[in-house]
Amino acid sequence: MQLLSVGDALDHGFDTVIDVRSPAEFARDHLPGAINLPVLSDAERVMVGTIYKQVAPFEARKLGAALVARNAAAHLEGPLADKPGGWRPLIYCWRGGQRSGSFATILRQIGWRAELLEGGYKSWRRVVMSALAAPPISPVVLLDGNTGAAKTEILRAAAVQGAQVIDLEGLANHRGSIFGAMPGGQPAQTGFESRLAEALAALDPARPVLIEAESATLGALTLPGGLWQAIRAAPRLRLVVPRQERAAYLARAYADLCANPLMLARLIDRLRPYHAAELVHDWHRLAGQEDFVALAGALMAHHYDPRYERHRARASHRAVALAVPSLAPAAIAPLAAQVRRAAEAMARGEDFADFTLDAPCGIA
Numbered sequence: 001m002q003l004l005s006v007g008d009a010l011d012h013g014f015d016t017v018i019d020v021r022s023p024a025e026f027a028r029d030h031l032p033g034a035i036n037l038p039v040l041s042d043a044e045r046v047m048v049g050t051i052y053k054q055v056a057p058f059e060a061r062k063l064g065a066a067l068v069a070r071n072a073a074a075h076l077e078g079p080l081a082d083k084p085g086g087w088r089p090l091i092y093c094w095r096g097g098q099r100s101g102s103f104a105t106i107l108r109q110i111g112w113r114a115e116l117l118e119g120g121y122k123s124w125r126r127v128v129m130s131a132l133a134a135p136p137i138s139p140v141v142l143l144d145g146n147t148g149a150a151k152t153e154i155l156r157a158a159a160v161q162g163a164q165v166i167d168l169e170g171l172a173n174h175r176g177s178i179f180g181a182m183p184g185g186q187p188a189q190t191g192f193e194s195r196l197a198e199a200l201a202a203l204d205p206a207r208p209v210l211i212e213a214e215s216a217t218l219g220a221l222t223l224p225g226g227l228w229q230a231i232r233a234a235p236r237l238r239l240v241v242p243r244q245e246r247a248a249y250l251a252r253a254y255a256d257l258c259a260n261p262l263m264l265a266r267l268i269d270r271l272r273p274y275h276a277a278e279l280v281h282d283w284h285r286l287a288g289q290e291d292f293v294a295l296a297g298a299l300m301a302h303h304y305d306p307r308y309e310r311h312r313a314r315a316s317h318r319a320v321a322l323a324v325p326s327l328a329p330a331a332i333a334p335l336a337a338q339v340r341r342a343a344e345a346m347a348r349g350e351d352f353a354d355f356t357l358d359a360p361c362g363i364a
Helices: 006-010 023-028 042-054 057-077 098-110 120-133 151-160 168-172 189-201 225-233 243-253 261-269 277-288 292-314 329-347
Strands: 016-019 089-092 140-145 209-212 236-240 319-323
Touching: 006 120, 006 189, 042 057, 057 098, 089 098, 089 120, 120 189, 120 225, 140 151, 140 225, 140 329, 151 168, 151 209, 151 329, 168 189, 168 209, 209 329, 236 329, 243 292, 261 277, 277 292, 319 329
Parallel strands: 016 089, 140 209, 140 236, 236 319
Antiparallel strands: none
């Protein structure tokens, strides 16, 4: 099989997609929906590669063949034991070479209609990079707002209500700030790009897509060029929320971090290069007193809000401002519905009286 688009990978027609690369390779990135049946473990792959370089290619191939056969037998007696005669798998490795070819040959000898992905995982990467180089096919509307404006939660509520949304923070598993790390850590850059390519491929071009206004990086990950250019050019719906409401929201949203005083202290210390020692000391005092609402308010007043305003002052975009008096849990769903309606109107280029044009607005 040859991959020409992300859609080919999502709608391939095979019963199972099997990635025979090592577990570490699979963990970094893989085709959508693939399962991992490695024909060489991580340690075995290193061992065969070392023998290939330091001893002889023949010896490496002989050992590799024995290991592939042994691992293939374990897969046949384990996860593949119940597959029927008409089962049709698609198999790939790094570049569609010896590992996938060997495993496919064994499966074909049994009678299964095993096929190879032409070019292996590398062909998937080429398709992903090509897809990410282009802007999204749907009109983009950004949800903007200062730290603590509940942008991510509102986007997710809008998605539940039927809005077309790309959740960048969800795909990156990061909340987009020094304090933004999430349990489980971030995916590899390649894995993030694959997730994003899938999300972009699923868009309906006739409908706007809501995306949170982000910087070019999310934690350790970088947004691809096509999407970043679309974000920079997109109209913005900016949530204007009182700082006290945002502080109360952040104390709830970051409850996991508030419950980890050592981690919170380490993250506060990362702000030392940007602020006076007395200010950082006061943030530590508030954290030690578990006054997390006051801590969030102080961080926004002295660190985050000024940074947002500096970005906006340098940008030339105009944004529609939506005044949000409350971020109480009961207010999120109605607010999401309002954001969804506003995004649809903005994508159509309509004027509407219940919103007011704000001053030039930049990227959060």
